[in-house]
Amino acid sequence: MEILNFPWTCAPHGGEFFSYLYPASVFLSFSVSISLNPSLTAQCRYALGMEDGTIPDSDITASSAWSDSTEAKHGRLSTGEGDGAWCPLGSVFPSGSEYLQIDLRRLHFLALVGTQGRHADGHGQEFARSYRLRYSRDGEKWITWKDRWGQDVVSGNENTYDVVLKDLGPPIVARMVRFYPLADRVMSVCLRVELYGCLWNDGLKAYTAPVGHVMQLPGMSVYLNDSTYDGSTEQGIQFGGLGQLCDGVLGGDDFTKTKELRVWPGYDYLGWSRESLGQGSVDIEFHFEKPRVFHHMQVHSNNRHTQGVRVFSKVECLFKPGILQPWSSPALTLPVPLEDLKDPSSRPISLPLGGRPAQILRCKFYFADRWLLISEISFLSGPAFAAVTPRAGLPVAKDDSSNTAILIGCLVGIILLLLAVIVVILWRQYWKKLLGKVGSLSSDELRVHLSVPSDNVVINNTHSYSSPQDEPPPYPGSPPYPSLSPPVSPPMPPSVPHYAEADIVSLQGVSGNNTYAVPALASSSPGADAAPLPELPRQCLIFKEKLGEGQFGEVHLCEIESPQDLPTLEFPFNVRKGRPLLVAVKILRPDASKNARNDFLKEVKILSRLKDPNIIRLLGVCVSSDPLCMVTEYMECGDLNQYLSQRVLLDKTGPSHNTPTISYPALISMASQIASGMKFLSSLNFVHRDLATRNCLVGGGERHIKIADFGMSRNLYAGDYYRIQGRAVLPIRWMAWECILMGKFTTASDVWAFGVTLWEMLSVCQEQPYSTLTDEQVIDNAGEFFRDQGRQVYLSRPAVCPQGLYELMLSCWNRDCKVRPSFAYIHSFLTEDAMNMV
Template sequence: MATQMLPLLPALLTVLLVSWTAAQDCRYALGMEDGTIPDSDITASSAWSDSTEAKHGRLSTGEGDGAWCPAGPVFPSGSEYLQVDLRKLHFLSLVGTQGRHADGLGREFARSYRLRYSRDGRHWITWKDRWGQEVVSGNENTYDVVLKDLGPPIIARMVRFYPLADRVMSVCLRVELYGCVWKDGLKAYTAPVGHVMDLSDTPVYLNDSIYDGSKEAGVMFGGLGQLCDGVLGGNDFMESKELRVWPGYDYVGWNRETLGQPTVDIEFHFEKTRVFHTMQVHSNHRHTQHVRVFNEVVCEFKASLLSPWAEPALSLQVPLSDLHDPSSRTISLPLGGRPAQILRCRFSFSDRWLLISEISFYSSMNTHTPDLSQAGLPMAKDDSSNTAILIGCLVGIILLLLAVIAVILWRQYWKKLLGKAQGSLSSDELRVHLSVPSDNVVINNTNTHTYSSRYQRIHTFPDDRDREGEYQEPSTVLRPREQPHYGEASGAGGSVPHYAEADIISLQGVSGNNTYAIPALSATPTDCPPLPELPRERLLFKEKLGEGQFGEVHLCEIENPQDLANLEFPFNVRKGRPLLVAVKILRPDASKNARNDFLKEVKILSRLKDPNIIRLLGVCVSSDPLCMVTEYMESGDLNQYLSHRVLLDKTGPSHNTPTISYPALISMASQIASGMKFLSSLNFVHRDLATRNCLVGGERGEGEDRGGERQIKIADFGMSRNLYAGDYYRIQGRAVLPIRWMAWECILMGKFTTASDVWAFGVTLWEMLSVCQEQPYSHMTDEQVIDNAGEFFRDQGRQVYLSRPAVCPQGLYELMLSCWNRDCKLRPSFAYIHSFLTEDAMNMV
């Protein structure tokens, strides 16, 4: 029975998940109230005074005189506006407004308003509801927050609120936007205008009624509409989930004879070049009324607007199963990891009519996927009981389906894996693999702590005790066992002991990063002097770098750091220049366990004193919120630094793009190896080594160093940054594991050691020599990367390695390959790697 259900579950789950996304995941407050949206991104047409300027238009806050108020009355012109720039495309499902209360002194509010939005800052579109109405009802008093669902939703980067009045009067406004990052990256699609179907003298309008682009000569172009609004049509296209709309509203449909061609051609334009893995199309199949799913799709790919269409086109046959089932269905079409900024897909008719409700894409950026995690942001509170009931039902159904799927996949996966592995595994190896589904991770058959919520196993199971939002205290420390030593490689220095062969403690970091893992005996060091208490008023906020379950990471400045006598670190900062620092802040409402972990993390990080490791400078622990202050390098992280450069060749610079030389890259890599050599000497394991977690010294805008080098320091908060959310494999929507940088034994067995850090260093070196122009294994999906780890485990010659970068000498590539050796004992030590990069690699051409 379970096997028979399995083919039906993906389609059903897709329907539920899309509804869930629209109803739940895309209703997060985007940062007006909590300050995530900076003042600089809030502007207005005018302001009554400095105390009522745009930055004061934040929901439920009372800064200044309590709200944004325009300079003059909004009647009759209605041209005054408050503008919010979200800096990237977002899917907006809800808005909130409030008047100016100002402790009873101000009584201005807007009874209604209009919304306009833009995806590019140039072309502005007036929002209309599903019945064509532009005016949104607003507030009835100065203090209540009024939330309005956006039906249809808005996909935009910028939004303007235009307060309205029916007479000459003063109005003031505070606002909030709710939604999520637009993950598809789709900014427009071009398609034929939908047609009208006549059924028993009842016209069925199958037009794209919410399309916000232009329409000319029977073609829609330059906008978005119902094909990406998150609403899936039902089995009967005559009915709709919306009230008071016409038959056929949920679908866009075309008639083969009216269209005059055998295919419906739709062109999709994206913000940037992406790697496309899957396209999902929700289509109607009311075959009794000559409506059927398409039988073939031919897709063409174009790298940019001016590029030619790539050859060959991708042709996909669609097997029409259940031909007599009139149910609508979601069809998943593999796109093979093809890169493009523009797609053109031709959908072939199977009958007179083709009706499509929704088209979505699973894709990734060429270098990084869009930032998409909104975890931890406050949810909008909607008093609609129907919405609450719908969400509750969806949650229950999804949890039930996930449990069924997990049980089915768990049984089939392990049955298949054991069938393949029994012939070649020793009894010890078999025991390690069988340990994975249990509640405890087994490292070399020694039970250790339960994983924290941030670093979980790749597969989750029904009896898994890890819950999102619940802190897991490390279990009781077991008796240490003898540590096997990690062999010397090609004349390396002294042998490096494996980390994680003995008992370990792993902390849930403030920003959720759980990065450094250390031997249990190091958890409470006694040989470190107390860190200086820094006056928190000297920390001037610049921007938010990232956040996690228990806290946030902010970029701050310390003005005149030389004046702080208790800062003992010798800063290379000119007098009068501020010092950039990263500040990890623990949320005041964090649990007692999280607070204890914070203090342990402070003690542990205070031991890391190396020129190539980010240094902990001081703390603010005399009052809440608890803070730790670390170095921050002025040129940002290495990934961003390199991705904006090209490699300097022998002919010298030929353009204005900043360059980097091969010797400079090797010098930077040598510094990373030196820092990792220091960490491994303490038996520390980083677990997230990558260019995003290395910071670059030097001042921005100075010394663009046509081939020069900079100081590099290893950090640990890359996981908390939304910019790099796409570098982490997700389980149930959360960033979990950097699988593209992880050794096979980390992915399959949860075994993190110094040797697995060596593997990650090899990937980091590959990133650097590729000048961070693409993600590792960019041609593979996350699931294929995990499958590739299985090929390393089986060791039958089918594993795939990262290819040699064009500028990488063969000798250096062989070093990378040795870092990716299946046998962790045969991987080089960091001492050897550092020696090789310092003495040998610099002379390679």
């Protein structure tokens, strides 16, 4: 029983800060404590505002409502507005899919929930005997709450009027919470709720750490895993979540004894063996929502040295001021006080961090014995670069060291900026000289090179266009963005070197689908030899239609009639009994070459590593005999391009015809899901190389989006690809200029393609990108980006697109791939900022 951990900042009050709203809307933050509060869950139990109205109606939503008088806003504890509760329209039996949702707008530490039925002055008698809780920190990834013994069903009410309070063990750190009422038969169910907790002041989003190990003692096994961790696990590392390192519960002196009843020995600690880990330190990384200034770190560690457990000998920490900035150097080394090391008592260890600013911390905890056990980690920190305006009568703690660190950071930033300007000036002078030499070449020598992974194909540049007459002024601080007109094609260097950064398998897979570019997967990637995928019986696949084909294979849409009867499927499905499961099946033709078979199996290995809510999953394979098959998910609503092209944008006046509509917030929600999936791919250094709406699939219900890879094989989208001598095809209208000219496929080129995909979505897929340009003109336009003389053409702003969102697109199309935003930034922007733009 081993579970993963993510090392990020823990403990809601691990550097407790209180905020007071100043009349001029300025926040004052000051430090009051550096000690970890061992009774956090006992103190953090304030009602958050369902009953008293602090939570506004707009932040309370639901999957459905029986009537206007039972809408979500009436689901407030101990209130009698409307008909006295929220009541869903649909039955909660047997699906349990109806929910009441509360958006707290900021991360909160939740220790308690309360529920109540609908009394309605004696006229209503509906209540929920049980329910489930799901929560989210970003509105995209939803996690089902489970108690310390793995149960996810919470006991509810026995009548309509009593309030039933449920202690959350483990507690929840979340911004959004959903209540799913349950029933054991068809019955009416209504609900009123309240949440109890406090603000999550630490700002910690997640922590990453190695999976805890199992200690074998005489007569018992001690499981030192993070059993409440709510992130993901990959190759022995837990990431993207929070767990027991920040739940406010401190472990005791004897790690085999726990404070909770009916749990296993070692439950209160996360622990690692130096021998099992294979290195001398435990590396933990802490990610915060925003940059902060760190003063102290407090670590609660076990020291039962008689059993090979000791406090760490030293800690080395690196600080990263921002996601896109480099790690600080050198590392901060923190020696551990040596007194009382023979005392077997557990203890908090306070380590000074010197007021350093950071958004990400990476700390190495060095072993002092065979085992290292940690129960809690907390930080004393405050917002970085926060403007502080004192409120009358309030004491303000000054920290000269933090101010000095901020000043030094600003000066270093200015120096780096000046150096960057000098480099840019020298670089531009170099290219002016180079292009001046090229200008003397004859017209017969002028060529545009189109690069593909295995070939350099030369296309004669014989077009002649007039330059646009009226260009809009450039956006401040950005390169000029000309109106969409055919570009002039002045000379470019006659030879562009072929360059491919990753170990590219093949842009066009054996079955006609796109394949990911993966750096050295076969030889050196950790975890490349993962557990084999389940072999699925071919007879369970029922053919529905042919989706597409390639040189050596085909892609078919199939159904699995009873997925519940296939226990070998890699993960459980939320499919009603009796309903089939849609899947896409990639089939390799039996006459395929040996190289094609190897490529097919390599693609299986690649796809088997992609496990993310917004990436199509590989479910199983049929490789025991020919033809070789791989079975992936498929979504019931088809691809995003077809889904959007059949809809019109919902304006403020509402629908005026029978055509299906879609709203701006729905588009942004889907775009943020795509960004989330691409963020996962980029974290593995995988490059998609064909991101577009045709390669995103749409599920029903809440429009769940998953990124796929077989749009290239479909005849429906043949016009989106540029064919080279009847062999390779390239999606040039979505490709960055360096992909077209140099074959350079990276995460930054995927960011470019995301900008085009976002443009498609905001245009509701009504036209092809650069629809007024021929394929050759698109290639010529890539040459304009290479020359960087201000004549490159950008996609114009869609009518529904706010200026701020269009600026995000333009940043994705920046000529300098290093300046393009990361998918982490894009996802954050779409989740937090773009949703409020109209």
